[in-house]
Amino acid sequence: MTPVAAGPLESWVVSVDLWGTLITYGDREAEAAWRIREFETVLAEFGHDLPDDQVRDAILAVRADTQRRQRTTGEQPPVRGQVEQMLTVMGLSPGTRLVDTLLVPHTHAVLRACPDLIPGAHSALWALRQAGARLVLTSNTLATPASVSRLILDDHDLTTVFDATVFSSDVGLAKPRREMFAAVATAAGTDLNRVVHVGNSLTTDIHGALNAGCRAVLFNPRGKPCPTGVRDITSLDQMPTAVLATCS
Incomplete structure (x- = not known):
């Protein structure tokens, strides 16, 4: 019997970002x-009749600060801590029952945004699998924990495409921290130098991956300046070719 030839990506792991890379915001x-x-x-x-502006400003300010800290330092503030900080900014005491109740709208609000699949996502991912790559979804989370992110994956038929998922809310740290990419390598049972990460952020995805010892491909539909030596793509149907070239 003639042995089946190994695919060109048989020994590689392709790590793929979620937000802004596979699905829209x-x-x-x-x-x-x-x-x-x-x-x-x-x-x-709960008896707190606050002005609309006070509630809005507190929520938006904490979300902006949380995102900034995550992107610059890789910090992963727990969702409970985010709600408690919002209440503190409003001048309220973050009691347990109140925080428990607010956690539901805080963590599920993203579903109201109706994030959509970016064209070419499924075909690109399956092409990588057919080339022999193992696929890992690697996603930072802010207000949306892994449990809610998995609902979104299910909605877009993405769950079964991946061999493993790595969420920053599970790791306790976020991209661009090396620990996130190390978690990818561990989940896939390989070394960091056999991981290619695809994402749309220069800071968290590209520099984070390169600094961790991985290779990287930039999803760059807006044509941002790309670091020397890093391949970029403007549509997801270019991803398999770019990953193959990056691994060669």
Whole structure:
């Protein structure tokens, strides 16, 4: 019997970012508006009738600060801590029952944004699998923990494509920290130098991956300047070819 030839990516792991790479961010204004409305409703039920601007400003300020810290330092603030900080900024005491109640709209608001699949995602991922690569989804989370992110993966039929998933809310640290990419290598049972990471952020995806000892491909539909030696793609149907070239 003639042995089946190994695919060209048989010994490689392809790590792929989620937000902005495989799915859109959706309607962020709708997400923010729903979170703010739900917070106001819950706060009123608990006897806190605050001005709309006070609630909105606290939520948006904490979210912006959380995102900045994550992207620059790889810090992964727990969702509970985010809600507690929002209440503190509002001048309220973050009691256990109130925080527990607010966690639901805080972590599920992203579903109101209706994130959509970026064209070419499925075909590119399956082409990589057919080339022999193992696939790992590698995603930072902010207000959306791994449990809710997995609902989104299921909605877009992405769950079965991946051999493993690595979420920053599970690791306790976020990209660009080396530990996130080390978790990818561990999940796939390989070394960091056999990992190619594909993502849309120069800071968290590209520099993070390169500094960890991985290779990288930039998903770059807007044509941002790309670091020397890093391949970039403007559409996902170019991903398999770019990954193959990066590994050669």
